[in-house]
Amino acid sequence: MMKRTDKIFVAGHNGLVGSAIVRALKAAGYQNLVLRRSKELDLRNQAATQEFFKSEKPDFVFLAAAKVGGIVANNTYRADFIYDNLMIVTNVVKAAFDHQVKKLLFLGSSCIYPKLAPQPLKEESLLTGPLEYTNEPYAIAKIAGIKLCESYYDQYGANFISAMPTNLYGLNDNYHPENSHVLPALIRKFHEAKISGQNQVVIWGSGTPRREFLFADDLAEGCLFLMNQYDGREFVNIGVGEDISIKELAELTAKIIGFDGELAFDSSRPDGTPRKLMDVTRMHELGWRHKTSLNDGIKIAYQDFLKKEGSLQHV
Numbered sequence: 444m445m446k447r448t449d450k451i452f453v454a455g456h457n458g459l460v461g462s463a464i465v466r467a468l469k470a471a472g473y474q475n476l477v478l479r480r481s482k483e484l485d486l487r488n489q490a491a492t493q494e495f496f497k498s499e500k501p502d503f504v505f506l507a508a509a510k511v512g513g514i515v516a517n518n519t520y521r522a523d524f525i526y527d528n529l530m531i532v533t534n535v536v537k538a539a540f541d542h543q544v545k546k547l548l549f550l551g552s553s554c555i556y557p558k559l560a561p562q563p564l565k566e567e568s569l570l571t572g573p574l575e576y577t578n579e580p581y582a583i584a585k586i587a588g589i590k591l592c593e594s595y596y597d598q599y600g601a602n603f604i605s606a607m608p609t610n611l612y613g614l615n616d617n618y619h620p621e622n623s624h625v626l627p628a629l630i631r632k633f634h635e636a637k638i639s640g641q642n643q644v645v646i647w648g649s650g651t652p653r654r655e656f657l658f659a660d661d662l663a664e665g666c667l668f669l670m671n672q673y674d675g676r677e678f679v680n681i682g683v684g685e686d687i688s689i690k691e692l693a694e695l696t697a698k699i700i701g702f703d704g705e706l707a708f709d710s711s712r713p714d715g716t717p718r719k720l721m722d723v724t725r726m727h728e729l730g731w732r733h734k735t736s737l738n739d740g741i742k743i744a745y746q747d748f749l750k751k752e753g754s755l756q757h758v
Contacts, residue, residue, distance in 0.1 A: 444671040445473065445503055449545075452477040452501035454486060454535060455508030460550060460608070462615045463663035464505050471667060477501050481508075487530040489537075496538040504539050504547040505666060506532065506588075510581075512617075513624045514647075514715050517578040528584030536591050536603060546602040548670050549592050551585040551678070553609045553655075553719050554578045563722035566607075566680060575716045589678050596676045606669055609682035609721045613659030613740065614747045626656060626741070629693055630748050633702040642704040644697070647712035650690030655682050655720050658735035658743070668731045682721035683733045699741050 445451065451468060455461035456478045468476060477499050486492050486508055510520075510527040517524055532549065539547045556564045557572030569589070574582045585607075592603035612626040620631060629646070636644045665681045673679065687695075693706055726732075735743075 449502040461507040463659040467663035492534040496542040525580035532588035563720040605678035658740040661733040686720040
């Protein structure tokens with residue numbers, strides 16, 4: 444288990460997941476945190492990563508750093524997504540091993556699973572079929588990360604574990620109009636429509652795909668739980684075990700934000716995988732469950748959006 448005095452490196456601490464992990468660590472009394480912005484430490488650079496680990500010698504590592512984005516970003520910047528994410532995970536895992544890190548937790552994504560894998564998605568379904576094309580480069584990089592941790596575990600006995608979160612949202616999310624994930628994109632769209640008096644919002648896709656959503660601060664608590672309680676070779680799904688259609692999600696988000704206009708669905712936009720629901724049996728059996736309902740989580744995320752994007756209130 445992590446001691447309060449242990450040095451803990453949170454890679455990607457400015458992002459949605461990394462910032463949530465930092466909040467969870469501080470709330471639990473861990474104060475010896477090592478944090479670096481990407482401008483200060485480029486984890487794609489092997490020499491720089493090695494030098495950082497050599498000088499700082501962290502005891503524990505949460506690997507939340509990644510190049511991330513929504514379906515359009517994944518499909519548009521395919522080379523960037525596979526290269527950047529491969530370089531980050533290979534450099535960090537190798538440096539962690541070389542410099543005797545006690546334990547590392549690598550965070551992947553539910554997109555690692557085959558496009559048509561049986562639902563809910565069990566850990567055993569990995570590599571049993573073709574991936575969804577639109578996010579294939581990102582998924583391959585994350586699968587490589589899982590296998591890298593497993594391989595160091597197998598060959599050297601390194602305590603490197605992996606967790607695969609479902610779709611995430613929450614504080615410090617990315618609300619870019621083109622490159623964000625579906626939930627923050629909906630929050631922005633409905634807010635702008637409400638402020639500007641629009642009577643219709645167009646939503647990408649048919650609205651029929653089903654997705655599962657986990658509040659990022661719940662994920663962070665799950666990560667601390669795994670770091671302190673789990674030493675297994677196999678990766679673990681982290682989610683809520685329930686899903687919702689994009690149409691239902693849009694209706695819920697519109698209601699919370701106060702947009703009462705019409706919802707139109709643009710079927711010319713890609714839907715992505717028809718359904719992504721995680722089987723979270725393994726995590727539940729370990730003794731962890733999420734706490735935040737989707738309704739409450741969206742309310743918290745919307746208030747955070749208003750603080751982060753305050754100028755939009757005057758569109």
